[in-house]
Amino acid sequence: MPLDLSDESRYDRARLRQWAHGRARSAGVARRDLLRLFAAGAAGAAGVTVAGPLGVGAGTAEAATLPGVVKPLPPELFTVRGTNAETNFAALRGTGPLTPVDRFFVRNHTVTPRLTAAQWKLTVWGDGLRGEPVDFSYERLRELPAVERTLFIECAGNGRSFYTTQQAQQVTGTAWTLGAIGVARWRGARLSDVLRRAGLRRDAVDVLPRGLDDEVVTNGVNLGRVRRPLPVSKALDNVILAYEMNGEPLPPDHGGPVRVVVPDWVGISSIKWVGDIEVSASALYTPWNTDLYRLFGPDQPPEGSAPLTRQTLKSAFELELGARVPVHRTRLLTGRSWSGAAPVHRVDVSTDGGRRWQRARLHDTPRRGGWVRWSVPWTPRATGAAALLARATDATGRTQPETTPHNTQGYLFDAVVRHPVTVV
Structure with a gap:
């Protein structure tokens, strides 16, 4: 519920x-x-x-x-x-x-x-x-x-x-x-x-x-x-x-x-x-x-939003942006997900830019106020540019979206991040 x-x-x-x-x-x-x-x-x-x-x-x-x-x-x-x-x-x-x-x-x-x-x-x-x-x-x-x-x-x-x-x-x-x-x-x-x-x-x-x-x-x-x-x-x-x-x-x-x-x-x-x-x-x-830590912009109310309170939902890979990874070699992708609203209870990972997803293994008991660490194995099959994606779902039923509504001061970005890597 x-x-x-x-x-x-x-x-x-x-x-x-x-x-x-x-x-x-x-x-x-x-x-x-x-x-x-x-x-x-x-x-x-x-x-x-x-x-x-x-x-x-x-x-x-x-x-x-x-x-x-x-x-x-x-x-x-x-x-x-x-x-x-x-x-x-x-x-x-x-x-x-x-x-x-x-x-x-x-x-x-x-x-x-x-x-x-x-x-x-x-x-x-x-x-x-x-x-x-x-x-x-x-x-x-x-x-x-x-x-x-x-x-x-x-x-x-x-x-x-x-x-x-x-x-x-x-x-x-x-x-x-x-x-x-x-x-x-x-x-x-x-x-x-x-x-x-x-x-x-x-x-x-x-x-x-x-x-x-x-x-x-x-x-x-x-x-x-x-x-x-x-x-x-x-x-x-x-x-x-x-x-x-x-x-x-x-x-x-x-x-x-x-x-x-x-x-x-x-x-x-x-x-x-x-x-x-x-x-x-x-x-x-x-x-x-008032002027800071509120949402303004074309996707927001004309007078701006209420002052920001609760944090949003995010996921991140424990990997450098633009990392070079070897082809045909299995590696364990790791990362963390968190939410200000409720414990994160599911994380899905895509290694092909979002076409296919697999459920990650959680390494922590989901609880509010912290993050969960997760992992998924990956064996790259072809060289070239690739995008890794991680998508969390919390206990409210909310899942990270594809895009975040724009606001001029750039607060509360919660969309799935495309993490670029190069397979060599």
């Missing part, structure tokens, strides 16, 4: 109506500036820069570090894209269900701040609380009951380059292939415990975590620090304030000392380096849920 997604659907529709009719409060940016940015987002000015037919983007083989990122970024593990570093999916082969920290993608709006646990403090404040602001030190946060969950974090633009390379559609933003995702075991305190200890009021509506990274300036407007509201219902459900990743203290590039982890939702919701949380009795809007 398909899962009931009605709660988040109702939230999406309500937020769209509130924004369209001006019944919301702008958190930190003047509404006239938000409207100007909204117009720019709806117009979708320029396309991404895609170098070559594989959507490799701005990465270089020589790049081993990136200013503003702390950890090394060897070219065999990462492709550098602006202020970001994309995981080369082939580097995940054989790594197990968790993404090692040294291979976990980096999505930065500015640079990674260097904060110690002793320096860090979280302030919870706003008219959605019964009293004055409440501070939580790192030690106080760790004294709360801890939870541990294995969850993926994925950028909303993951797969963006395929709008251009597969669908010949212009989009803006970082030209990710499929490596803007990672799965980790997160440990931390429940956001719900923090909010209740801070004095959450029953009429609170939105919870707005804000990062401690530098302020973001775009199109001449200072957007402030990265922040994006959550409905109280989501904040009280399953959100974590994480201070550990894969059993170690949370590294700087991934939000340390403490970050928000919002299961199933687009990565921008999982604010890194969280420093304060506003709790509001009215709906809140920021640039990250």
Whole structure:
């Protein structure tokens, strides 16, 4: 039986109506500036820069570090894209269900701040609380009951380059292939415990975590620090304030000392380096849920979509784009599939461009919040160019489509990706 997604659907529709009719409060940016940015987002000015037919983007083989990122970024593990570093999916082969920290993608709006646990403090404040602001030190946060969950974090633009390379559609933003995702075991305190200890009021509506990274300036407007509201219902459900990743203290590039982890939702919701949380009795809007992280374009509503929440469905091969493979030699094709809506329970693979499909073997128990690893043997019979395809189906009954409806900022690409290889 398909899962009931009605709660988040109702939230999406309500937020769209509130924004369209001006019944919301702008958190930190003047509404006239938000409207100007909204117009720019709806117009979708320029396309991404895609170098070559594989959507490799701005990465270089020589790049081993990136200013503003702390950890090394060897070219065999990462492709550098602006202020970001994309995981080369082939580097995940054989790594197990968790993404090692040294291979976990980096999505930065500015640079990674260097904060110690002793320096860090979280302030919870706003008219959605019964009293004055409440501070939580790192030690106080760790004294709360801890939870541990294995969850993926994925950028909303993951797969963006395929709008251009597969669908010949212009989009803006970082030209990710499929490596803007990672799965980790997160440990931390429940956001719900923090909010209740801070004095959450029953009429609170939105919870707005804000990062401690530098302020973001775009199109001449200072957007402030990265922040994006959550409905109280989501904040009280399953959100974590994480201070550990894969059993170690949370590294700087991934939000340390403490970050928000919002299961199933687009990565921008999982604010890194969280420093304060506003709790509001009215709906809140920021640039990250008005002009950014919404869908605009000819295939979208005229006013744009509601702010993005749940992630979509994808599959990726653990193989380099454009790899050369020997003819008449059997190899095991491996990959991973995931969905923000429900566990992936089936993956089908085609090695002839989509004419014939075979069911892949799953190597993990399907569960929500993570991915499943899969494999299928392949013996190429002829030399030349070939296209490998992987198509996932999740427990809601949804299967990856042949194409994704266009949006100008290139979010939520979920179509089957044609993975090019050359048989030699």
